[in-house]
Amino acid sequence: MDGFIAINKAPGMGSTDVVYKVRKIVHMKRVGHSGTLDPAVNGVLPIALGSATKAISRLQDSGKIYTGSITFGFATTTEDMEGEVVERTPLTVPIPDERIDAAMQSFIGDIIQIPPMYSAVKVNGRRLYDYARAGETVERPQRHASIYDFRRTSATRFDADQGTQTFEFSAHVGKGTYIRTLAVDLGKRLDLAATMTQLTRTESGGFVLEESVTLEQLAAAAEADQLLTLVRPVQHAYAGLTSYALADWQWESVQHGNFLKLPSTDDELILTYQGIMKALYKLDADGSYHPETMYLSNSFGGDNSAN
Incomplete structure (x- = not known):
């Protein structure tokens, strides 16, 4: 088989874990993925089979769409809920929705991001997360990112007891964008600590969540000799x-x-x-x-x- 399968990755497993499982299901060695998803993130993970692995870079050139939630009031080492809390800025009153919306709109366009320490970006031949796990610091390279849309999709929820404010969002971004960092930078623009508290990728490489299949569904299709019904061609x-x-x-x-x-x-x-x-x-x-x-x-x- 040569082509693409859109996997709906479950939380708790890495992108390379998905590739390993797909290899076993389809009985192929030449399998790759387009656009890494962190273990805590679920959603669309395009998988390339056979010669389609040559087209992964083209697939990554298309934009990605995410939905998730952001919480103001605290920050973590990983910029998401996987890390330890390292900063708190308790809110005594909620930030007005209009101010949040204006701050989000200010990110639309081409921006510069500093990738999180807990990321796979390499510096001097080592992944940033290797430095982080060893308790070492290193200067992180600036990265260009394109933000096509970034908006609030729910009313904000203010928790006076915790001093936090949470809301759902959607983001349409170019390749290489860290949504975790986008959430943290949004907080900084409002002089608040912030954390990405949930994230789902709903579109990647022209695949949408509704047409993606779980690993269990993929295995069932393989068992029924119906794998080709799930494959998109290299084109x-x-x-x-x-x-x-x-x-x-x-x-x-x-x-x-x-x-x-x-x-x-x-x-x-x-x-x-x-x-x-x-x-x-x-x-x-x-x-x-x-x-x-x-x-x-x-x-x-x-x-x-x-x-």
């Missing part, structure tokens, strides 16, 4: 690109990695043979197309949707 990662159907003689040429003159001016073309994607070709300055990514062994061209 899914190249949504919006034009497809060009190869003639027999052109397919022969593509198998040798040759350049092609094609009746198109698109920057990139999906080349198909007998309805199956076989290559991504890119336009040169001289008007010819050269191989960008090859999928010669791809044998799956269906357009199934996960149900």
Whole structure:
């Protein structure tokens, strides 16, 4: 199989744990994931099978949508509920909703984030969470992030006893954005400690939560010999690109990695043979197309949707 399956990851397991379990279910070694989800986060985790692993970077280029909750009044080491409380700024009165909304809107656009210490970002060859677990500090690199939408989706709930204020939110962001850090930075903008108290990814790589399947559902489909009904073809990662159907003689040429003159001016073309994607070709300055990514062994061209 070559293609993508959208897994609805349950809380409590890492993204690599999901890959390991999928490998066992589908009996394939070449399996990868697009867009890491922290263990505490649930939701859409696109899984690539076979040659579709070559398209993971393209899948990651598309935006991601999250829903969750943010609480003002305390901060943790991990910026979520997995860590220990390290700061408290108890609220005696609730922050007006209008002020929260204005602060959230101020993040729309391109921003700079400092990744959390408990993250997989590498500094000097080591993951930041390795430094954190060892009690070491290190200068963290700045990262660019794109925020397309960030809004409150519920009334705020003020807890006078705990000195906290909580609300639900939705966020549409570009790749590499840390929602935990977005929550913490929102608090800083309001001069408050803040924590991301819950998070679900509802869309990633063009997959939505409603069409994602659990590992148990995937295993049941495998047992019933119905795995292909859950697989999206490699073309899914190249949504919006034009497809060009190869003639027999052109397919022969593509198998040798040759350049092609094609009746198109698109920057990139999906080349198909007998309805199956076989290559991504890119336009040169001289008007010819050269191989960008090859999928010669791809044998799956269906357009199934996960149900």
